[in-house]
Amino acid sequence: MKRVALYAAALGFVVFAGFPFYWMLVTTFKQNRDLYVGASDLSHIPWIFNDPPTLEHVKLLFGQTDFPRWVLNTLLVVAAVVVITVAVAVPAGYSLARLAGRWGERMGMGIFFTYLIPPTLLFVPFSRLVSLLGLQNSLASLILIYPTMTIPFCTWLVMGFLRSVPWEIEEQAMIDGYSRLAVILKVAPRLIVPGILTVVVFTFTLVMQEFVYALTFISSVEKMTVSLGVPIALVRGDVYHWGALMAAALFTSIPLAVVYNLFIDREPTFHHPFTRGGCHENPNGIVLRAHRRGSVHPLGCSSRRGPAAGRTGGQARGGGDAHHYGFHKRHSLHQP
Amino acid sequence: MAGIEIRNLRKQFGDLHAVDGVDLSIRDGEFLVLLGSSGSGKTTLLRMIAGLERPTAGEIHIGGERVDGDVPPRARGIAMVFQSYALYPHRTVFQNIAFPLEAVRTPRKEIEEKVRWAADMFSITRYLDRYPRQLSGGERQRVALCRALVRDPKVFLLDEPLANLDAKLRNTARDDLKRFQRQIQTTTVYVTHDQVEAMGLGDRIVVMEHGKVRQVGTPQEVYEDPVDTFVATFVGQPPMNLLDLRDPSLAAGTLVGFRPEHLLPRSVFGPGEDLRTVRFAVRRVEYLGSDRYVYGSVLESAAPDATVIAKLPATIALAIPEGETHEFAVPRRLLRYFDAASGLRRRP
The missing domain is CATH 3.40.50.300 (P-loop containing nucleotide triphosphate hydrolases)
Incomplete structure (x- = not known):
């Protein structure tokens, strides 16, 4: 009986999470007539193909926009920002959490607060900075500016994560023959792998969906990122090319969902040890906590990941992510 | 080494x-x-x-x-x-x-x-x-x-x-x-x-x-x-009983301490032993198998409400009715004396 309830709940969650994906899929391949007739014809069933599917919208997306180029740009920016963020936020979070004593905590809060200043305020001074550096209309401007939002958040994330990793393991290593520096370089990194993975995922997410800075700094079509190029090219005046928009959302989010799932499937193996292996904290608790913090994010983009990565079984995991990405794509499409 | x-x-x-x-x-x-x-x-x-x-x-x-x-x-x-x-x-x-x-x-x-x-x-x-x-x-x-x-x-x-x-x-x-x-x-x-x-x-x-x-x-x-008195009450379970018995032979402000297992009914001691006898008003008896804990208060004490515990081994089968006052005793050699103000040990 309990099992039935569990599976029912999981199924409900999967439907809830998977529906946006399904909707994207259907819309992508529907003929325009099939898409729009529902407004006037009440007998029309919107969630199935009433007319035969078409590749028309996909052709529009790939043939008449620079979509592949935007994907490439996005990947480039994301990769660079992930590297910068991990390189800065992980050591910063570690030092603040482990080495800076009471002031570390306060500074961590201070750093986090800078993250709360919205891009809609900051883009004004930043655009001046970018033009002073001569980086207008280049991907370099985004690589320079994006860490200003990812580093504070991720530093704080790493600090929070480290609070759940007992300091005793590192102290033990110092007793067992390592110097403090050797502990930081050799022992600690292995302990904070899950934290680093979380940082990567969050940086990815934040950068993927960013719109305001991209809109401010990038003006030529071939330098745009997906989140900017798609709405600009496919919303013309008040004409929404829904089929192509959904195609763009689909082709961006499916690979991401797959990649993130690889992360999530790995994470528990990284997490378990902490808990079962000698301290009291629940491993999933770590993920959950980290991700709940994630949900502080104003776009709420990450709030769904926690439970999916944490306790629910395999079926729910994919769903959690699918929803997550459906969500964030939708967001960027609403922007214009 | x-x-x-x-x-x-x-x-x-x-x-x-x-x-x-x-x-x-x-x-x-x-x-x-x-x-x-x-x-x-x-x-x-x-x-x-x-x-x-x-x-x-x-x-x-x-x-x-x-x-x-x-x-x-x-x-x-x-x-x-x-x-x-x-x-x-x-x-x-x-x-x-x-x-x-x-x-x-x-x-x-x-x-x-x-x-x-x-x-x-x-x-x-x-x-x-x-x-x-x-x-x-x-x-x-x-x-x-x-x-x-x-x-x-x-x-x-x-x-x-x-x-x-x-x-x-x-x-x-x-x-x-x-x-x-x-x-x-x-x-x-x-x-x-x-x-x-x-x-x-x-x-x-x-x-x-x-x-x-x-x-x-x-x-x-x-x-x-x-x-x-800190060590006396920290070590031992239940802790040592500490009482001001207002004994005229002791200096004022002296606490008398004794372990619960040393506070036993008067009748179990032999005639030759040097005992400090007290009147023990029994409130409750707790049966724990190997022991009985007897909770009550000592009437001679300066604070007659303070709970005193006696720990009776199972070998003492004597009935201890609750709500009555009994004669209990501690061998004098097992009494410890403390200064009430400083808590330190004191010679009797």
């Missing part, structure tokens, strides 16, 4: 004097227990010996070598077991035990031998390929001890290693630990808040409170001859 000398050791965290001038001399091969409630400074003291905490003032010598200051933990010749065991989660049991040996670049073959030897000693050879998360609490604790053992340390530092075990396991683990220490004869400092553990394990017990040492002595000395 080494003794530890601690001189006037202090540690301050802001305004808090965590350890407030401790002098201690730990003998070579001794099993010393630091006993105190949380916040008594016992763990801080241990961590300073380990080198994980830097003393504000004072000296620590391990094996004649002064180590406070800049001698890092790894160079102090110590091994430590934390309450959480601090096992490396991503390493197997074998790799965990081998860790300190790898850190000092021991040859592969020697590592293998030492790990097997240690694992054999704690009978965990079967688990060498497992990960810590696949082990029970007791097994993890033994892995942690193994890892401490292979370092061949001069001193073992143990921070409540049994606290995370369930009560049943704790008894056998305590026995194992004591036998192990007797066998290898390595100086051991053991921190606990559990006075039963302290009594059972320690060659000597150091009772700490508010960062100060209250008493150092064998379990018997600490139990039978507490230096003050």
